[in-house]
Amino acid sequence: MAENFADLFEHAVDAMPERIALIHEDQRITFADLDARANRLAHHLASTGVGNGTHVGFQMHNSVETIETLIACFKLAAVPINVNYRYGAAELSYLYENSDIAVLVHHARYREAVGQARSAAPLLRYVIQVDDDSGADVPDAESGVAHYETVIATGSPARPVIDRSGDDLFMMYTGGTTGMPKGVMWRQEDMWRVLGGGIDFYSGEPVADEHQQSRTGAQGDPSTWFVLPPLIHAAAMMPTFAALWSGNAVILSPRFDPGAVWKALAAHRAHILVITGDAMARPLLDSYAAEPVDASSVLAIASGAALLSQPVKNALLEQFPSSVISDSIGSSETGFGGIGFAQKDDDPARGPRVQTGRGAVVVDADGVPVAPGAEGWLAKKGAVPIGYYKDPVKTDRLFKTVDGARVVVTDDRARSELDGSITLLGRGNMVINTGGEKVFVEEVEGVVKSHDAIYDAVVVGVAHDRWGQQVAAVVSTVGSEPVEFAAVLAHVRRYLAGYKVPKQIWVTETIVRSPSGKPDYGWARKHVAARPPDHRED
Structure with missing residues (x-):
């Protein structure tokens, strides 16, 4: 079993080449076309020396080119590094240097910040600029910056022949709520298992093989997912790829505009809406109340990365009574930890309670599971990260071996409930x-x-x-x-x-x-x- 992100995508392409993979405004990109363009970019990147283990930064908002860049990296067994486009020059310089980025792909609107920051990153040797709606000029030959559409035209649409495996590295830089960004390293197979559909989200059962998602997808009708969070976060990237690996379409929007979201959702009849907590849910509810659309296609509204408050859950249930409202716990360090489903008028003082999944457990300071009813630290066993990039001290502090099994112990306080669920209490460092x-x-x-x-x-x-x-x-x-x-x-x-x-x-x-x-x-x-x-x- 390959269990590699590029292989999982190519399985979907081979099974459903003419299905729509991506929707952005008036663009509708098929799986075959997305594969061909990603191949072109991969061949160009390979010609610049990108290969197994090369770190390629993407400083990009949600777009077709962002997905192409990610897929091209996975095809080469390179490591895409998410760069937060909100960072200033000093933060960018730190991340470029800390992550050892060799190649950077960025949207045109960020070129000034990139120019200010790249001088402090001696390993950053090649930069590609992607067109956007900022009106920025196409880079000229003397700028030292390549133009995305120009270089992609030079590459072959054939798939590159590369040795890939489930051991290929996936890395997600996370700033959390405090501190400088840090890179969390995963094996691709492990990340697929915990956040990409390699384990069924609801039953907790591992899929039979690497072809199951594409095989099952080809046998049924596709659904349409609208993933609103930025693709520079795992809460958006992994649902997007889980949808693609199963032959579903993903709607992309470069920025969060609630009114535009509802119009696009109605136009494309989206079935799944992926959001992050109150920060997206409240503006969406306000916009919908002011200018409602036909949202009858929506079957589920799924929140991850940031939890929904009880008043917002109530409002969503009232406004969309036919939709399932879910809240998931997890992080870059743990992946998916459990899922909860919204109920009306729960106690707002009670922390979020989720049914455990994928090895989520509450442990004491030594990493030993606590008794039901006791409090401790939220931890994860099973498929867990390798550790933090270039930070062995923090890796040793959070990652432990208990009874021969590797466990990641988070900074989140939690209580193990008598019914087997887990109640989140809050971040220990807050x-x-x-x-x-x-x-x-x-x-x-x-x-x-x-x-x-x-x-x-x-x-x-x-x-x-x-x-x-x-x-x-x-x-x-x-x-x-x-x-x-x-x-x-x-x-x-x-x-x-x-x-x-x-x-x-x-x-x-x-x-x-x-x-x-x-x-x-x-x-x-x-x-x-x-x-x-x-x-x-x-």
Whole structure:
């Protein structure tokens, strides 16, 4: 069994060549055409020295060319490196250097940042610019930057003959909620198993062989997936490839525009909508309410990378009663860890609860599973990453061997429930210590956001002379009316102990989140440090 990303894609091409693979505005790309263009790019990259293990950065928003670049890399057994296009020059320089990128493919709108950053990356020897809607000029021959459409025309449409295996490296750079980005290394077979459909998401059963996805897909009618998160995140990349490997079509959009999303969804009759938490769900709900479309084709709305709050789950269930609303847990370090399905009016103070899957388990500090009902650290056994790129110290800290099995122990606190499910409590490195009591910010955020007047919220700890830290919140509101702080805090007290109630509140127009929908806690800390609160309790 090859169990390699390129082989899985080529199986789908061979089984369903004339099916539509990608949809972008008026473009409809078949599997055969996508394969041929990816082959052309692969041959050109190979002519520049790209081969097994070469690191190829892609600093690109969602587009057909992004998928082509990824597939071309996988065909050569090269390693695509996701570059966050929101980074400034200093962050880019760090990532280029840390990831040892040799070749970079980027959209034209990012060329200025690329130019500023590449001088600090001595291994970066070749750059390709991709056209976009920014109006940027095509690079000339003297710029030292190649033009994507020009170079792709020089390559052969035939598949390159390369030795590939399930051991080929897959790497995902993740910044998480804090710290500098770090590369998580996976064997492709393991990533396929945990996030690409190599294990059935619902039954937990491994697929029979590398052809099962394409074989099953060819036997049925295709579905259409609309994957909204950026492809620079595993929460978008892996659902996209899982869809392609099964012969389904994927709609691509270069940026998140809720109104445009609904119009495209209605036009293409999408069946699956992939989002990331409240950061996408709330604007989508607002846009739909303002200008509804025919969304009757939608069978499932699946959130990953960032969890949905209970009020948003309620709203989605009310607006789309025929659709399944799911919440998945996982990370670049664990892959898929479990899935939960939304129910109306659950307790907003209770952490997300998921049925475990793919080896998710709650362990103690030594990596040993805890008893049912006990708290510990969320961990993953089975198919797990190799470790962090160029960071053996962090690798040794998170990856352990218990009873002969390799286990990755995350920074997430969780509770093993009596019914076999797992309740997430919050990130251990985000815990607020107030007078010796531990407060998980995610628990407080969920309750604050469940108040009708609150649109979004991020919770952080602020210094306090007596208690060490106090709980504080930065919120954005629904509508333009002033916040009734007393009503919001009374609501929070109905669900949480007094020491968990925010003692200071800042009101802002917009809560800053990452492209994947995760809260930007660094931004929140800077925000509260720069101005007095809008409400304070002693």
